[in-house]
Amino acid sequence: MPPERSRQARAVAAVLDRATGGRGAVRAGGLSLADITPFLVRCLDEESTHRRLLPWAAVSFGIGVLLYFAADREPSVWAPVAALAIAVGLAAVSRRHVTFVAAVAAAFLFAGFLAGAARTARVEAPVLARVTIAPLTGFVESVEERPQGPRAVVRVETLGNLGDGERPARVRVSMREPARLRAGDFIEATARLMPPPGAAWPGGYDFTRDAFFRGIGAVGSLVGRVEISAPPRVPDWRLALATWLDEARNALTTRIARAAGGQEGAVSAALVTGKRGLITEDTNEALRAAGLYHIVSISGLHMALAAGTVFWAVRALLALFPAIALTWPIKKIAAATAMAGAVGYCLFSGADVATQRALMMTLTMLGAILADRPALSMRNLAFAAILCLALEPEAVLGPSFQMSFSAVACLVALAEWQAARPGRGEASLGPVARALCHAWRWTVTLVVTTLVASLATGAYGAYHFQTAMPLSVVGNGIALPFVSFIVMPAAVLGVLLNPFGLDAPIWWLMGQGTAIVLAVSHAMQDWRLSVMAIPAFPGSALILFSLALLVLTICISPLRWLAAVPAAAALAIAAGAARPDIFVDRNGASAAVRGVEGRLAVLGRASSFVVAQWLRADGDARQPGDESLKSGVFCDRDGCTMQAVDGRMVALVRRPSAFVEDCRRADILVTALTVPPGCAAPVVIDRTKLRENGAMAVILGNGGSDRLIGQLPSDERRAWMQALPSRPLSTAAGAATGRPSPASADETGGEDQEPDVSSDAAD
Structure with a gap:
């Protein structure tokens, strides 16, 4: 042991000594706390000597952020502020006591919680409430050229007749036809927009949350002609700077792509711009x-x-x-x-x-x-x-x-x-x-x-x-x-x-x-x-793996080998995770059901992105266009049916006329409509349930012990959570004629709205 211990190590030693009563009376398998105490104190002293306590402050800060996002409703801002002040006060008055470390850890934890609350309050902006087709005007912030057509982020000035409290500040739109748009242009066009889509299955990638923190309140496409007109006001300096940067980036992207040629030019340009x-x-x-x-x-x-x-x-x-x-x-x-x-x-x-x-x-x-x-x-x-x-x-x-x-x-x-390893001399080598x-x-x-x-x-x-x-x-x-x-x-x-x-x-x-x-x-x-x-596994396994990684990398004493405990627990949880047998899209228009062969089959119309998400969550390597995804599925104009892995009948209803038959014969009924009263299907997932829960999954059990899992909490909503709208709304032609909007989740450019999840992966 080093000749001088840290104050924290000495305090911990005193606490452990009092816990053992100085007699080592508490034993487990022949090993007493008195035997463990000196070893533990030496390890803590080594950690403190090498200043390894500060990295745990970052861990505590991150735990505070995680606790903020884990809350089932939006917390009050004053709560973390008050808790942070108390923790800082305790740390200030207990600098020579063992509680100092605990107080500092608590202070960082509540600071992380406060950072999450402050960030949400800072970026909160209106999100489009329902599918909308309406005239759009606004400034183009950025343009990205793509093989399937350009995509732009637009700072909205007007959107139909929506007011300030309903109109999103920024939207992301795609165009099917090439358009000569540049950052800074003021455009007028008809937009077909929808709220940023949520996860395709409970626990999957949630684009709604990402879009919220990026300030994007709607996604969709521009239809018809896009006109560039004179702006109603001079753009602010932020937009002017963003315009200049985006123009320079686009120009350099084109130059690199042309000079290098082919896909190597496209990748080279991406690495620079x-x-x-x-x-x-x-x-x-x-x-x-x-x-x-x-x-x-x-x-x-x-x-x-x-x-x-x-x-x-x-x-x-x-x-x-x-x-x-x-x-x-x-x-x-x-x-x-x-x-x-x-x-x-x-x-x-x-x-x-x-x-x-x-x-x-x-x-x-x-x-x-x-x-x-x-x-x-x-x-x-x-x-x-x-x-x-x-x-x-x-x-x-x-x-x-x-x-x-x-x-x-x-x-x-x-x-x-x-x-720390001893070096090897090379002076004698030629x-x-x-x-x-x-x-x-x-x-x-x-x-x-x-x-x-x-x-x-x-x-x-x-x-x-x-x-x-x-x-x-x-x-x-x-x-x-x-x-x-x-x-x-x-x-x-x-x-x-x-x-x-x-x-x-x-x-x-x-x-x-x-x-x-x-x-x-x-x-x-x-x-x-x-x-x-690999089949999806619970977040608890990832938390345990993260804990193991933190212990292994931060600890410098033999305490690092304790990482084996959470690592083994993480592997056990991941290996024993139950896979859902039914996935239901957030709009109820499609579902994936595990058939008698043990593999998923798709009922209804689902975008390729959603199907890919379902297959990946199930650990299935098939592609969305695989013909086997229709195996065992029988469809007509009114809906689809198939037999699940446990022999029960699953029905997907498209039209109200199908309720009479499917409510009587189906064991599990899925629909984007509202099920009529008296439907006899034992398990029903309809518009009402999807509005409350978002995308859903079902784990089939014996004797009716099915588990229904929802993407959203059943009672509260966080700032970024959006429920399924009760009906589509058009502020343009549809509203004028009294007909419902033809836009749906699949018709608003689904491939453009569902981003590539892996594009945000870091090295």
């Missing part, structure tokens, strides 16, 4: 299969490589001049320059959520260099996590934050372990032997770090995407060197040469490096084990 619209779905699928899709989402890897390239280049350039190298702090100058370059890269690439988070992490690491502190440390990572969650608390629920910070935490822990030794060490480091990062993020990928990529280590090990040493350095050099008009050869070179990455992706796509489907 963040515009991924030119990448085809075939390329996306190949990158996913190889575990390389993270390279097209600008996040930690890209920010580290870009900032690292600037840091290395500036420091190397200044080191060429002895007068500067010997008198100026060139390392700090390089760090400051890299910080400026990282900020510029973030702004120019669109400043997406993942990019902002990567920027915060990078600035924290480079700031440590300016403060003469180690750049890679668990303390710096904790500071970055607190900063990220304070600005965007909702990030803790998404795969980007979870995967990026878990990977970095494991890599930092690996670096600390490697630094130059060739030293070169070979360095090459071997670099290769081993690349393989080990790739393996560690893949293992650290594997559980999060399995939870959010229901996929595992066991061969991603191979894909990343082959492709990442080309990204690190060709693609990203060329990207930095190309941006610097772009104002001079000398960047075209650099983009071609970047495209050649990207072509190798794509060749690796397409080659691995054909491998049988490249992607494995």
Whole structure:
């Protein structure tokens, strides 16, 4: 034990000593608390000596954010404020007592809770209440070109006759036909809009929540002619800046794509500007299969490589001049320059959520260099996590934050372990032997770090995407060197040469490096084990896995081996999770039912995105267009029927005329309509139930012990939760003629409204 204990370790020792009564009378299996106390105190003293308590403050902050989102109704803001003040007061008066650590942990917890409440209050804006077709006017904030047509974000000025309390501030719309829209244009068009869709199944990806925190109150498409007219007012500086940035990004995207050519040009442009619209779905699928899709989402890897390239280049350039190298702090100058370059890269690439988070992490690491502190440390990572969650608390629920910070935490822990190992002398080796030794060490480091990062993020990928990529280590090990040493350095050099008009050869070179990455992706796509489907498992398993990862990476004493306990519990829960036998879409127009063969079949019309979500949740590798999805399904104009895995009859009703027969013969009845009184079906999921619960799932049981699971809580709603509207509304032609709006969830451009979940995954 070190000669001087921390105050907290001594206080813990005193508490444990009092708990044992100084006699070690409490025993379990022959091991007394008196035996455990010295070991535990030594471990705590070691943790405190190495300053490992601060990272747990970031964990406490994150737990507070999670508790805010776990609340079943919108909490009062004064509650976390009062609790935070009390916790800070207790910490101030108990600095020499064991309760100090507990008070500080509570303070960070309530601060995280308050951050979530404040963020929700700050971004809350009207969300479209129901499907609407109406005239739309507004400013175009951004435009993304895509093979299937452009997509734009519009800041709304008017939407039909909706007032300020009903009209969304921003909407995302797609266009079927090419339109010459630019950021900053004021447009007039007819829009077909719907509320941002919720999860396709309980526990699935919730686009409603993401859209709420992005300030998007509706999604849909523009129909008919889009006219560009004079704006009614001068745009504010925020819109003017967004317009300039988007125009510059689009221009550079086009230049890179043309210079590099093909899909390598599209991917290269995405790495620089963040515009991924030119990448085809075939390329996306190949990158996913190889575990390389993270390279097209600008996040930690890209920010580290870009900032690292600037840091290395500036420091190397200044080191060429002895007068500067010997008198100026060139390392700090390089760090400051890299910080400026990282900020510029973030702004120019669109400043997406993942990019902002990567920027915060990078600035924290480079700031440590300016403060003469180690750049890679668990303390710096904790500071970055607190900063990220304070600005965007909702990030803790998404795969980007979870995967990026878990990977970095494991890599930092690996670096600390490697630094603690005794070095091996190479002075006696010749130059060739030293070169070979360095090459071997670099290769081993690349393989080990790739393996560690893949293992650290594997559980999060399995939870959010229901996929595992066991061969991603191979894909990343082959492709990442080309990204690190060709693609990203060329990207930095190309941006610097772009104002001079000398960047075209650099983009071609970047495209050649990207072509190798794509060749690796397409080659691995054909491998049988490249992607494995995994059934969805409960969030409790992910929480336990996260706890295991935190204990393993933060603890430096033998306490780290306690991580095996929650890890084993997480595996047990994930392996024993029950799979739903029936999935019902949020609008009741379609369902997926497990048939007698044990596989899902689809009843009704469902978008390909929704079907893909159902299949992934079930661990089914089939694609939405697979013909076997109609096996055992019988449909007519009034609805569909099929036999479930337990022999019961499931009916999907489309028209009211089908209720007479299906209410009598069906055991489980699903419909987008309201079931008439007296329907004899034992289990009914209709419009009323879907309005209360959102998308639903059913786990069939014996003797009528079926479990119905809803996406939404049954009694309360959070700010971002939207129930299914009671009826569609049109503020345009439909309302004028008295006919109901023809728009539905499937008719409002479903493929545009259902975003690619994996696009937000971090490396």
